[in-house]
Amino acid sequence: MAPQRNRRPGFSRRAQYVLFAGYVFAALGAVLGSVLVALSALNPPAFAAFRSAVAEVTTPVSSGLHAMRRFVIDIPDGMGDYFGVVGTNRALQAQVERDAKLVERARALVVENARLRRLMAVRDASGETVAVARLVNSTAGSSRRFATLNAGFRQGVRQGFPVRGPDGLIGMVLESGPNTARVLLAVDPESVIPVRRVRDGMPAIVYGRGDGMLDIRSAGISNLEYREGEMFATSGTGGVYPPDIPVARVTRSARDIAEARLIANPDALDFAIVQRPFLPAPPPVPTAPGP
Structure with a gap:
């Protein structure tokens, strides 16, 4: 197609x-x-x-x-x-x-x-160190303040020996067992520590209050002025605590009685040092023989 x-x-x-x-x-x-x-x-x-x-x-x-x-x-x-x-x-x-x-x-x-x-x-x-031991515990729920040390008289720890840490004084051995010791902390109401003011050497007494704080009173001067931040160290008076161990720092300015805080906190320490007393105990007084 x-x-x-x-x-x-x-x-x-x-x-x-x-x-x-x-x-x-x-x-x-x-x-x-x-x-x-x-x-x-x-x-x-x-x-x-x-x-x-x-x-x-x-x-x-x-x-x-x-x-x-x-x-x-x-x-x-x-x-x-x-x-x-x-x-x-x-x-x-x-x-x-x-x-x-x-x-x-x-x-x-x-x-x-x-x-x-x-x-x-x-x-x-310090040439007077007796033992370095661990602080097992410390009481914080009552007015009495104690701590337990895992060293006793078998390690040379005796009643009346001062106990301190790296930063300052902790307290004193109150009781000593074979392998443990009870430490009276510096903040206990029964604790009395002779101190001196680092700034000028003024003597004073540190008392525990039982609430974690301290009171500082002058040893001889009334109505004495305390400044915030002033530090107090052991004076060696009494022969128990060696001199120049830091103890307390004033928390606020005051007169006559100052509130202070312990420099060495026992609750934050793992180990403590036990030392011999600054002055040895006096020898016992001899007794006259009987007739």
């Missing part, structure tokens, strides 16, 4: 309009191209001005399309970077936590080392 000569695009008017519009645009493009070629040849300045105007109109559109294209292209990279940053952040946080634990452990070791150094310095400075 011979092909038809009439090759119309079917009976669809829409297809006909599209084909016609294509022909029209092609013709207009050809005419516009010819005009622009002629214009560029005959009048270059006018062609340059036209080209600049077209560039001014099309540049924003091109920039917007380029930005959209870059945004679409960068989406996978951005998602990868996000998840990579999240993972890195978690790893860094875990590292910070591990480093914080190491720092805390190092600080604890530094404090423990300093405490042991002070304890060794106290022991080396």
Whole structure:
């Protein structure tokens, strides 16, 4: 069968309009191209001005399309970077936590080392050390304040021996058993310690109050002024406590009687040093033989 000569695009008017519009645009493009070629040849300045105007109109559109294209292209990279940053952040946080634990452990070791150094310095400075023992416990729920030391007369600890720590005086041995001793703490109401003011050597007496605090009274001067922060140390009077052991620090300024705090806190100590009394006990008075 011979092909038809009439090759119309079917009976669809829409297809006909599209084909016609294509022909029209092609013709207009050809005419516009010819005009622009002629214009560029005959009048270059006018062609340059036209080209600049077209560039001014099309540049924003091109920039917007380029930005959209870059945004679409960068989406996978951005998602990868996000998840990579999240993972890195978690790893860094875990590292910070591990480093914080190491720092805390190092600080604890530094404090423990300093405490042991002070304890060794106290022991080396005194030639009258009897024993270094652990403070097992201390009473804090009543007005009487005692502590238990895990050393007794088998280790040389006797009644009346002073007990101190790295920072200062703790108290005195009240009772001594074979391997344990009961210590009367300096804050006990029955504790009386002769002291002197470090600033000027003024003698005073430190009394325990039973509530963890101390009272300081002058040994001879009435209405004496005490300043906050002043420190008192043992004077050696009485022959029990060696001189120059820190005892108390005044908590607030006062007259006649000052409130003070014990420098060495028994509740915070692990080990304590037991020393011999400053002056040996007098020998017993000989008795006359019977008739």
